[in-house]
Amino acid sequence: MIDESASDGSASNGSAAGYSPLSAGGTDCLTQAFAQVRADIQTFANRHARNPDDITLLAVSKTRPGEAVQAAAALGQRAFGENYVDEALEKIAACGAAQTAAQTAALEWHFIGTIQSRRCDAIATAFDWVHSVDRIKVARRLAERRPAGLSPLNICLQINVDDEDGKGGVTLEELPELAAACAGWPTLCLRGLMAIPAPRDDMAGQRQAFRTVHDAFSALQSAGHDSLDTLSMGMSGDLEAAIAEGATIVRIGTALFGQRPRTR
Numbered sequence: 247m248i249d250e251s252a253s254d255g256s257a258s259n260g261s262a263a264g265y266s267p268l269s270a271g272g273t274d275c276l277t278q279a280f281a282q283v284r285a286d287i288q289t290f291a292n293r294h295a296r297n298p299d300d301i302t303l304l305a306v307s308k309t310r311p312g313e314a315v316q317a318a319a320a321l322g323q324r325a326f327g328e329n330y331v332d333e334a335l336e337k338i339a340a341c342g343a344a345q346t347a348a349q350t351a352a353l354e355w356h357f358i359g360t361i362q363s364r365r366c367d368a369i370a371t372a373f374d375w376v377h378s379v380d381r382i383k384v385a386r387r388l389a390e391r392r393p394a395g396l397s398p399l400n401i402c403l404q405i406n407v408d409d410e411d412g413k414g415g416v417t418l419e420e421l422p423e424l425a426a427a428c429a430g431w432p433t434l435c436l437r438g439l440m441a442i443p444a445p446r447d448d449m450a451g452q453r454q455a456f457r458t459v460h461d462a463f464s465a466l467q468s469a470g471h472d473s474l475d476t477l478s479m480g481m482s483g484d485l486e487a488a489i490a491e492g493a494t495i496v497r498i499g500t501a502l503f504g505q506r507p508r509t510r
Contacts, residue, residue: 306499329359389431398435438476452487
């Protein structure tokens with residue numbers, strides 16, 4: 247399974263400079279890739295009695311140049327996921343300056359990487375969504391740093407569903423306390439949960455992991471968290487399983503933009 251979102255929050259392990267996923271096949275290649283992924287989402291949604299309109303495609307644009315984001319935006323894509331703060335800030339500024347009057351809908355930026363406390367200022371200011379909140383300390387800093395003139399920052403709490411060492415995410419046991427804390431800050435809007443399960447080759451195993459996340463989501467709703475409406479789960483290798491278990495945001499990178507550049 248390709249991990250579309252695990253990362254460090256400050257420095258890219260592959261530079262976007264000089265790399266263009268459009269160079270191999272041009273915009274036709276990108277158009278075909280987006281059409282295929284959207285068709286897959288519709289097929290899987292229909293197969294599992296889901297409404298495809300309830301599933302948002304988040305294009306994971308980390309390590310991709312701003313021109314790739316702009317090309318995707320020209321195809322109607324609006325939601326983009328970034329892992330690296332400095333790279334994202336450059337892209338957000340460049341894409342904002344490049345938008346034309348014809349592009350009436352603004353791009354939506356989602357931070358999906360590991361959150362370092364020292365970067366909370368930038369994240370809280372520049373992004374519309376943060377998917378990887380897993381500590382009260384980080385949530386508090388995001389809440390305190392969100393500018394008063396902006397709408398509340400949409401957040402998802404990341405669950406370490408398999409209790410993997412070295413992977414971000416709160417445990418299922420710690421989740422209720424974190425959710426209660428986040429719900430208390432008016433500058434945050436608790437929208438749902440995010441998870442990156444350990445790789446599994448079989449559909450049944452993938453679905454079981456995502457079902458665990460959905461069960462935790464339902465438990466929080468039953469506990470009174472009425473704002474919850476989002477399950478951010480599913481990437482290139484487990485897309486169908488995630489949709490089958492209720493994903494509302496799927497994070498896709500490689501299937502859209504091609505393989506990332508290798509670094510030495």
